[in-house]
Amino acid sequence: MHYPDRGAVIRLGARLAVSGGRASLARLVLTALGVALATTLLLLAAAADPAVRAQQRHTAWQHTTGGPAGERDGGDPLLWWLSSDGVDGRELTVLRVAATGPDSPVPLGLGHVPEPGEVYVSPALAELMGQLPADRLADRFPSAPAGTIAEDFLAGPDDLVAVVGFTEPAMRRLDALEVHEIRTAPPPHQFADFLRICLAVGAVGLIMPVLVFVSTSTRIGAARREQRFAALRLAGATPRQTTLLVAVEAGAAAVVGAALGVAGFVAARPWVARVEIDGHRSFVEDVRVAPALLALVVVAVPALAVAAATTGLRRLRISPLGVARRAARPRPTSRRLLPLLAGSAGFVATLALAVRDGGIGLLVPVMATFALMIYGIVAAGPWFTVLAARAIGRLGRRASALLAGRRLEDDPATGFRAVSGLVLAVFVASVFSGVTPALLDGTPSGSHGVAGEDALVVGLPPATSPAAATAALEAAAGAGSGPGVVLRRDPDPDRPLGDPAVGRSASTVVVACRDVPVLDGLAALGAARGCPAGGSAWLDLALETPRLDPAPYTAAEADALPAELLVVETDGTPATTDRVRTAVLRAVPGATPRLGAEVDADGDRRLVQLNRLVNAALAVTLAIAGCSLAVAVAAGIIERRRPFALLRLAGMHLGELQRTALLEAVAPLVLIALASAALGLATSAVIVRVAAEVPWRPPSVGYWLNLAGGLAVAVVVAAAALPLLRRTTAPSAVRFE
């Protein structure tokens, strides 16, 4: 007894793969496309985490901590004053530094601590300085840039950063921090950590519909292929040889797909780097995958495709007698819910632990349990399909309902496979749509209720004199601002307010009553509460709805108090606000002017960006899932063209046949998609409560419209394959092969 060499079987498999006609070609092309898509998405998902981590690492210096002057002895501390500014509608980070001796730490890899008046800027800021008039940007700095900051200290290529050298006395007046060591590792509990959890969960959710697409593609023309394998078995092929033939066919497509996928990843990197993470684009070189991980993905995805194809074959008992009998599988029972329940419980537990321990250590278990939940949906799908089948069998009165119900009940796994991609997409969409509204709603507004969106709120350095504040107001007016007021620090922060029950926060400032009418927000408060003429009032800026309480200072006494904030009205245009900022900064170096709209948007921006990212990912997922449904419905029709043709010959109308095929797709889709949506929203509630610790809010109307719209589109997609029935069930189709 001699054994054939594998090479001959592999060559035979390759020949069968390329000479199998249109169905075979379609299967190969779609499998390759699916694998390419899966590879690209997996690599992008794998690259997202390093990109986020790189940003965290690059900007770790911004989280440098130090102490007030004299807190720590020894060494030459670096005097450090980090402030946030804005220009042209973008955020500008300004670091003011002064060395106190030769051993002062050197910031941002500059080689030396900038001398007083010396300025270093990021490349993006240098470019912007060249584009904008000096009075909008360049005049804020004491000199022209002496050099640029290295990429290692920038969040991304669009990051606007300036490092300005100051004198030590000037920095002491700012009450600057004394820094002995500049931070190089990101601190825990950053928004980026939450983003990484979301990206990890999203990546898992994104990949599953793609794998479903690959699996569906490998099933095209399955019946004919199984007949072919039976013929091969009759000619003497062993089961192992048959498996090898299937593996060669799927493997050839998968290898081509994996190569295309890597090319797709390389091509997509610059585009992905443009996606803003935490407000900034990434450097293209940060969107990368470790070589070992790249190798793993490139090997694992084709291996998965081959495994999907050969597993499908193993479920068949291909005998030399021809028709491959499907290995009997037990009717799905409610026990199929167990993986879903286990995954859900595990997800809650690992998420809680991840949040408690800082997020990242348990990222893999969070991903794994989320993947188990998704597997749970796939495992429970056939059981739900049986429920749908029984429902249409019970409720339907036509032959189409009877046929569709019986077929779904007979083979619920196949019925579910067609809709599984969409079901998973609905689940993932529901999770993210349920998370973002609550987080957006839970983000506290950073603006002061007294200032409108177009008002510039200027934080003043601690030792700003009343005269300097007044000079800043005049400079702002000269640069085109509207009216403005000075909010002052109360020298007696422990004095109780008029109504002791209200309490007072550290954000309580003093405002002269004559200034109250200047700002609309203050005027409204003054009208409501009354503010004694010639007197002053306390204003607690920490309250969501600010209130005025009479303060025991005359207006003249209030004018002599240290200035804390300036609020000046602007017309809201970038040109005016930039000029006003420049004027204020020249008057009070170290001030932090922020536009009300910027302060408001600051908290929301990250989540809006996350939402945008999620929506883009979901659009891709839904498109892939829609393709899976179309392919599955078309493949199902082609596979059963003979029995359908016989039914037509027996007198069944084409319309009734089309209703049968449509019902088979739509009934499980609607039932399971709704169950998936409910589970997704429940999962989002868990994430919101556990990870973000804010109350859950139901998704916006847009989500419900999208859900209804998505299901409607799915029905249309399924219906788009129905014209195939007319052609494939023509009487001539009965006599094929």
Added chain:
Amino acid sequence: MSALLEAVGIHRSFGATPALRGVDLAVDEGEVLAVMGPSGSGKSTLLHCLAAILRPDAGEVRYAGRRIDDLNEHDRTVLRRESFGFLFQFGQLVPELPAVENVALPLLLGGARRSEALAAASAWFERLGLDGLQDRRPGELSGGEAQRVALGRALVAEPAVLFADEPTGSLDSLAGERVMELLVDTARARGTTVVVVTHEPRVAAYADREVIVRDGRCTTPIGAR
């Protein structure tokens, strides 16, 4: 002369339905045996058990004195490939491969070099009156031509036993007779044992001996040779 192929008390059921209920049968080397019987009598099941496609639930099947019903799937496949040939009514050609490669398939799967396998396969085209059709796909052949290609594939590995299940069932009488003549003539010339299942007396007439399967049991017809 000892039997080349032997079934001893074999039983086989499909679920609760018995197909064979204790069949004893011996086929001599070089013999052409016709197995007849009405539809559903169990004759195809008997052939599948003899050919090591199906395993009997009870009883033994021996080939060349060796028990084959207890072989594993791989060994039975190799046995079928190297010692048995098959000619069925339908579905035995691979539609993606040209006729010559269909014939060469058992040799290729058995590890023969491609050139040798194709040369051996081509030789059968002349013998079977199919010259010039080597490169045609199964879909481009008539029913009789396709069945002769299948006969070539069944014989190319020079099997000791050829199993044929309703080999002319899908052919008109003329094409059927052509196939049977070729089958029996080639088998006799090479000393190949043939077991042919049929319900057509005209096909059975080509055999040296007939047995009848009825209700899962095997009998010899009255006046049989």
